[in-house]
Amino acid sequence: MIKLTVNGTVRAVDVENDTPLLWVLREQIGLTGTKYGCGIAQCGACSVHVNGEVRRSCSIPVGSIKPADRIVTIEGLSATASHPVQRAWDELDVPQCGYCQSGQIMAAAALLAHKPHPSDQDIDQAMTNICRCGTYQRIRAAVKLAAARRAGVAS
Amino acid sequence: MSKVSTVKGFTAARRQFVVRSALAGGGLALGLYWPAARAAGTSSAARAELRTALGGDFGTQAEGAEVNVWVVVQPDDHCVIRIARSEMGQGTLTGLAQLVAEELQCDWSKVKTEFPTPGQSLARKRAWGEMGTGGSRGIRTSEDYVRRGGAAARIMLCQAAAKRWSVPVGEVSAIKGVVHHSASGRTARYGDLATEAAALPAPDLKSIKLKSPLDWTIAGQPLKRLDTGPKVNGSKVFALDLVLPGMLFAAIKDCPVFGGKLVRYDESMIRARRGVKKVVRVGDSAVAVVADSWWRAKSALADLPIEWDDAAFRDRSSETIARQMQEGLSASSNVFVYRDEGDAAAALARASVRIDADYSTPFLAHATMEPMNCTARVTAERAEAWVPTQNGEGSHAALSEATGLPLDRCEIYKMDPGGGFGRRGGNQDYVRQAALIARQMPGIPIKMIWSREDDMQHDFYRPISQCRLSAGLSASGELLALQVRLAGQSINAFVSPGLVADGKDERQLQGWYEKPGDAQLGYTVPNLRVEYAMRNTHVPVGPWRGVNTNQNAVYMECFMEELARAAKVDSVEFRRRMMGNHPKHRAVLDAVALKAGWGKPLPAGVHRGIAQFMGYGSYSAAVAEVSIGADGLVKVHRLVFAIDCGHAVNPQQIEAQVQGSVAYGLTAAFYGECTIEQGRVVQSNFHDYPILRLAQMPVVETMIVPSLDFWGGVGEPTICVAAPAVLNAIFAATGKPVRSLPLRKLSLA
Numbered sequence: 001m002i003k004l005t006v007n008g009t010v011r012a013v014d015v016e017n018d019t020p021l022l023w024v025l026r027e028q029i030g031l032t033g034t035k036y037g038c039g040i041a042q043c044g045a046c047s048v049h050v051n052g053e054v055r056r057s058c059s060i061p062v063g064s065i066k067p068a069d070r071i072v073t074i075e076g077l078s079a080t081a082s083h084p085v086q087r088a089w090d091e092l093d094v095p096q097c098g099y100c101q102s103g104q105i106m107a108a109a110a111l112l113a114h115k116p117h118p119s120d121q122d123i124d125q126a127m128t129n130i131c132r133c134g135t136y137q138r139i140r141a142a143v144k145l146a147a148a149r150r151a152g153v154a155s
Numbered sequence: 156m157s158k159v160s161t162v163k164g165f166t167a168a169r170r171q172f173v174v175r176s177a178l179a180g181g182g183l184a185l186g187l188y189w190p191a192a193r194a195a196g197t198s199s200a201a202r203a204e205l206r207t208a209l210g211g212d213f214g215t216q217a218e219g220a221e222v223n224v225w226v227v228v229q230p231d232d233h234c235v236i237r238i239a240r241s242e243m244g245q246g247t248l249t250g251l252a253q254l255v256a257e258e259l260q261c262d263w264s265k266v267k268t269e270f271p272t273p274g275q276s277l278a279r280k281r282a283w284g285e286m287g288t289g290g291s292r293g294i295r296t297s298e299d300y301v302r303r304g305g306a307a308a309r310i311m312l313c314q315a316a317a318k319r320w321s322v323p324v325g326e327v328s329a330i331k332g333v334v335h336h337s338a339s340g341r342t343a344r345y346g347d348l349a350t351e352a353a354a355l356p357a358p359d360l361k362s363i364k365l366k367s368p369l370d371w372t373i374a375g376q377p378l379k380r381l382d383t384g385p386k387v388n389g390s391k392v393f394a395l396d397l398v399l400p401g402m403l404f405a406a407i408k409d410c411p412v413f414g415g416k417l418v419r420y421d422e423s424m425i426r427a428r429r430g431v432k433k434v435v436r437v438g439d440s441a442v443a444v445v446a447d448s449w450w451r452a453k454s455a456l457a458d459l460p461i462e463w464d465d466a467a468f469r470d471r472s473s474e475t476i477a478r479q480m481q482e483g484l485s486a487s488s489n490v491f492v493y494r495d496e497g498d499a500a501a502a503l504a505r506a507s508v509r510i511d512a513d514y515s516t517p518f519l520a521h522a523t524m525e526p527m528n529c530t531a532r533v534t535a536e537r538a539e540a541w542v543p544t545q546n547g548e549g550s551h552a553a554l555s556e557a558t559g560l561p562l563d564r565c566e567i568y569k570m571d572p573g574g575g576f577g578r579r580g581g582n583q584d585y586v587r588q589a590a591l592i593a594r595q596m597p598g599i600p601i602k603m604i605w606s607r608e609d610d611m612q613h614d615f616y617r618p619i620s621q622c623r624l625s626a627g628l629s630a631s632g633e634l635l636a637l638q639v640r641l642a643g644q645s646i647n648a649f650v651s652p653g654l655v656a657d658g659k660d661e662r663q664l665q666g667w668y669e670k671p672g673d674a675q676l677g678y679t680v681p682n683l684r685v686e687y688a689m690r691n692t693h694v695p696v697g698p699w700r701g702v703n704t705n706q707n708a709v710y711m712e713c714f715m716e717e718l719a720r721a722a723k724v725d726s727v728e729f730r731r732r733m734m735g736n737h738p739k740h741r742a743v744l745d746a747v748a749l750k751a752g753w754g755k756p757l758p759a760g761v762h763r764g765i766a767q768f769m770g771y772g773s774y775s776a777a778v779a780e781v782s783i784g785a786d787g788l789v790k791v792h793r794l795v796f797a798i799d800c801g802h803a804v805n806p807q808q809i810e811a812q813v814q815g816s817v818a819y820g821l822t823a824a825f826y827g828e829c830t831i832e833q834g835r836v837v838q839s840n841f842h843d844y845p846i847l848r849l850a851q852m853p854v855v856e857t858m859i860v861p862s863l864d865f866w867g868g869v870g871e872p873t874i875c876v877a878a879p880a881v882l883n884a885i886f887a888a889t890g891k892p893v894r895s896l897p898l899r900k901l902s903l904a
């Protein structure tokens with residue numbers, strides 16, 4: 001049994017150590033908001049937070065995670081989609097198909113946690129997830145909107 | 156199944172029935188069951204709980220009064236609008252709902268939507284019309300009948316009120332979900348009138364007068380999408396996320412060489428692995444491992460020794476295919492002459508300047524973010540599949556074919572695809588595979604998921620082609636003659652070889668059409684010859700967002716730039732001279748030039764390019780501003796578009812589609828290429844099939860110039876001008892035309 005702390009709850013899962021965290025989240029724990037896109041840390045669809053850092057869960061063997069590590073998935077980002085990033089995403093109608101958006105939102109939330117006032121360059125560097133629908137322009141706008149919200153500039 | 160037992164308000168017998176039905180074929184059971192549940196007065200919370208236990212409310216239709224096939228009105232005034240087309244991100248769901256709601260005159264804040272299933276469509280004789288969603292047709296080919304559906308429902312609701320009040324129907328009117336009788340001041344809500352309205356005879360649809368788009372208040376507005384909420388909190392259930400009771404998971408391996416066969420596999424190596432349930436043959440070219448989780452299935456499959464017979468096409472490579480295309484460029488036989496106006500050869504011979512160029516574009520994979528997947532449950536009596544599909548009826552047919560069960564015993568639950576781009580339309584290979592696997596494990600829902608590698612190597616690729624263009628200019632720089640010879644693979648030939656056996660396939664020539672309406676060439680050239688040499692390969696091909704206008708626009712519009720430069724005439728002016736007979740093409744060109752400030756000075760090192768083209772019923776033009784660093788890195792600073800799609804149902808979604816088409820089109824221009832070695836696709840994942848990312852995304856400005864006298868598409872038209880505008884700007888920067896894609900020597904900054 002492997003113990004994981006996911007969205008504040010301790011879970012015990014009976015899987016092989018080399019199973020990627022992504023698939024444990026999706027298949028054993030049932031949190032399907034985190035997506036599979038490539039499996040090789042290229043696309044970011046599987047982005048989650050591990051101890052506050054954005055990580056690509058498809059490339060983390062579950063056995064390498066300690067029980068005390070704090071894993072947060074899109075489902076745990078906020079209880080009511082009220083995180084400033086989620087609100088900005090909703091307000092600007094960022095998603096098209098939506099498949100990549102959990103990962104995009106997790107990446108953006110981590111960016112803002114570290115850099116509350118990101119420059120365009122910061123956004124370029126942090127937001128490297130693939131969106132095949134091409135929602136990038138709205139993603140950039142939404143990151144800025146969320147940053148402004150957090151700073152209380154807009155409300 | 157333990158959850159079912161917690162449902163309150165059900166007798167034990169009924170609970171049993173639900174459990175059994177869920178195992179035997181839940182969708183049908185649910186469809187039959189809900190009325191009984193309603194009759195029993197079950198609370199909606201209990202029903203919701205039941206639904207979850209059964210894995211969703213697939214195939215159930217909303218409660219309420221069905222005024223007609225498009226509109227169900229609920230007692231609390233919510234209007235459920237039925238949407239036949241698929242929603243894969245392009246916004247059609249919201250756009251179609253806007254069109255219905257406009258005529259229905261309901262309260263937009265109380266609109267819900269639902270998808271009828273292909274089984275329901277079959278049972279009701281295709282009451283919702285076409286379900287397939289491709290070719291940017293979702294709105295343009297159904298706008299008329301969905302608007303009439305909305306209007307008919309409004310008329311019936313008004314009639315019901317008039318009848319109730321015993322007043323002439325001409326004295327009542329509807330606004331925002333309420334019918335008013337102004338003379339008496341009486342009002343009635345839709346929710347209150349719906350049952351009476353539903354009992355009335357339907358009005359004659361053809362004689363309904365639809366609102367003028369100039370009077371629209373819901374359609375035509377930049378309303379927010381109806382489906383955003385679940386996409387920002389992880390709660391949206393894509394087909395890949397589906398969980399059904401007792402479900403097992405399948406990973407599949409198809410012969411890497413197209414057209415190859417599965418000879419044998421040795422399951423003894425993996426049979427005892429933890430979680431592995433079964434190893435099954437899938438058709439004649441694939442094998443699948445079924446396990447208790449997809450990861451276990453995939454890991455076991457990776458260790459399964461498999462022997463293929465791939466001799467037939469192992470000798471094919473990108474080189475052999477390129478030679479095939481080159482032969483097509485100069486061949487004198489097996490060539491279809493599509494347009495032959497004037498005498499291009501003679502005019503070329505006497506032209507004072509002659510320009511020749513060969514262009515080429517590669518095979519491209521779709522790479523939808525959600526890989527192909529399908530869940531199927533098959534018994535001897537019934538088959539169901541949960542499919543991320545662009546074509547529900549195509550999925551239905553594939554399920555029936557693969558299971559041998561008639562259509563009326565098959566059902567498809569359409570799941571919103573995580574990207575479509577043409578991959579999930581006519582070719583329902585993944586449905587067939589899932590059904591063939593599920594058939595071998597009767598009654599068990601099997602979720603088959605492709606890995607990204609499977610997805611990239613078993614696509615229906617954008618067809619490869621090369622194009623030879625020859626032009627003759629007069630001394631004063633007029634285009635006297637143009638010869639176009641396209642050599643390339645045909646989608647139609649792949650889908651139904653008999654259809655274009657003679658090589659007369661106009662579809663591959665999209666954008667050079669003579670006739671107006673779909674993809675008409677926007678130039679009048681006195682001596683014009685357009686030819687197609689169909690050269691098919693063993694690689695499967697299919698529609699790919701904007702095909703074939705996006706390859707053809709690169710050929711045509713980049714060549715036009717070469718001509719304008721040779722003629723020493725401004726790029727816009729050179730084109731305009733030939734566009735007198737094509738005012739709509741010219742109007743978007745003029746609009747984009749004006750908006751982009753064509754001809755105005757640019758910062759040092761920044762260069763402009765322009766392109767116009769027509770596809771999918773709409774007119775598009777783009778201007779790009781580009782600079783190239785000393786390191787060869789191309790920065791696209793700005794892309795300005797003008798699109799005339801006739802009617803603009805939701806301007807903010809059109810804007811989103813234009814932006815998306817830029818990302819898709821520039822990915823193709825800078826990176827996209829699937830090469831063939833030993834008969835198989837070399838690229839396997841995003842490391843060797845890169846996709847444009849946020850940092851490279853230019854600022855896109857969109858101008859919508861709807862001329863209101865036709866209905867054009869939105870999802871695809873603009874992709875065809877994005878790449879050529881950028882390529883022409885690169886040409887302006889370097890002095891060298893770009894004739895072969897992807898751009899290998901330059902990459903995006």
Ligand code: FES
Pocket residue numbers: 035036037038039040041042043044045046047056057058059
């Ligand atoms: S699925 Fe993890 S980065 Fe693509």
Ligand code: FES
Pocket residue numbers: 095096097098099100101130131132133134135244524573574
């Ligand atoms: S919204 Fe579809 S992949 Fe990003």
